[in-house]
Amino acid sequence: ADEATLDPWGSSTIADYRKLFEQFGIEEFDEVLPEVPNPHYLMRRGVIFGHRDYRPVAEAMRNDDPFAALSGFMPTGDPHIGHKLVFDEIIWHQQQGGDAYALIADLEAHSARGLSWDEIDEHATDYILSLLALGFDPDEGTLYRQSDNREVQDLAFELGAEANFSELQAIYDFDGETDVSHMQSVVTQMADILYPQLDGPKPTVIPVGPDQDPHMRLARDLAARMRFFGVTEAFASFEADAVERTLLRQAYDAREEYAEDVDRPRCGEAADWLRDHQPAPADARESVVAKLDEAGKEPLRPRIRFLDRNATDGAFEALIEAIDGEKRVYDEHIDTFDLDYAEAEELARQVELDNGGYGFQPPSSIYHRFMTGLTGGKMSSSIPASHISLLDDPEDGYDKVKSATTGGRSTAEEQREKGGKADECPVYELYAYLLSGDDDEFAKEVYDECVGGERLCGGCKEQAAELMAEFLEDHQEKREEWEDKLDELDIDLDS
Ligand code: SF4
DSSP states (O other): OOGGGOOTTSOOOOOOHHHHHHHHOOEEHHHHGGGSSSOOHHHHTTSEEEEESOHHHHHHHHHTOOOEEEEEEOOSSOOBHHHHHHHHHHHHHHHTTOEEEEEEOHHHHHHHSOOOHHHHHHHHHHHHHHHHHTTOOTTTSEEEEGGGOHHHHHHHHHHHTTOOHHHHHHHHOOOTTOOHHHHHHHHHHHHHHHGGGTTSOOOEEEEEOGGGHHHHHHHHHHHHHTOSOOHHHHHHTSOOOHHHHHHHHHHHHHHHHHHHHSOSOOHHHHHHHHHHHOHHHHHHHHHHHHHHHHTTOOOOOOGGGGGGTTOOHHHHHHHHHHHHHHHHHHHHHTTTOOOOHHHHHHHHHHHHHHTTOOOOOOOEEEEEOOOBOTTSSBOOTTOGGGSOBTTSOHHHHHHHHHTOOOSOOSSHHHHHHHOOOGGGOHHHHHIIIIITTTOHHHHHHHHHHHHTTOOOHHHHHHHHHHHHHHHHHHHHHHHHHHHHHGGGSSOOOOO
């Protein structure tokens, strides 16, 4: 997969998940699985195959500390069984004690996919009803629509000041024709991702398909850029050599002198002043960042950029405060260097919060496999036979499963002899992703019987089709119950 195949608005298939691990630093979920209490069946069965930085979330779960899970849905059509994976992931995190958030990404649907507001209104409620029917608790969780959420809009604006066009161009392949609203929808999405941390930093997981990874990389980067502190926590986290310590000391002395001696210069002057006084410390910062990079840590950058723009007096004051705060941390630990990275980060975050900053933790993500379409190829909202909508009539669901492609052999005889190819079978996926529910034994039985040649496709599909019809019937009953209660809930889903 080259960079272009990870297009969050495209329809490409990720042919080789493995490359994601190497190219983009997504880690295998198996490695973190033992740290997760009561892992969800999608985790146990490898449907959730990758993660970025999920450990803090698992740790919060184990320690009963606050954490959050959030996902956005673009209401481009009916919710289908592929969306159910994400609904399940959000609901499961809620049941594990997390703050759960689900949002309707209407701005993104409008700007990136060109949906009209009427179309969006039509589908938005359908997503919410399915989410509720599958077990989301609206009293404990948060549901919102992007365009209605003022806090998200404000945060998006702030985040937008940290991103620029060349960067979006590099990440998303934007070009001169990309409209401004599309770019605005990107920063809005970044704000969604960080929204759970507005009332305080906490580990936050975003369950996504691998095609959404560019958003995660940008969100993690922006979270880091909103930090006041960078050098201190980085520095405290490894054994800096004597030269680096000296350079850093110079940097702090220079900044202190700056804060004391320069009587609120205009920002252009301030930037010049820093450039003149901090040539060596800039090198020190680079070497710190390089070391962090080597150690696989996110480099966190201090907000010197404040001074590169026409910042207001208020922004300037904030910077001075930040310098003071950062220096306090530094002074306490310069001689000891006895903090590990997490401790140093926590300390720096606290100082940042004390100074009116956000203290965002870089958001984590988990990645699930795409479901194969029932007709082979990718499951797609625009090809009705390829997917089962959560709104499909149970009989239609039954029929779709009955006419699905299988991993079966051309004759029953050959199947008995060689066994079926469950790993390539969309019907087996239905069992593993949905129909077996929490029952691992059942999923395993289907698999073993298939590859062992004991199971033939006709009967296997019949069983799957019946289970699917039952599931749809049950799901739709629950949707109806929620439909009656929707008015009582305080969610306004119309635009
Ligand atoms: Fe797929 Fe079932 Fe046939 Fe195996 S027996 S290939 S799981 S339909």
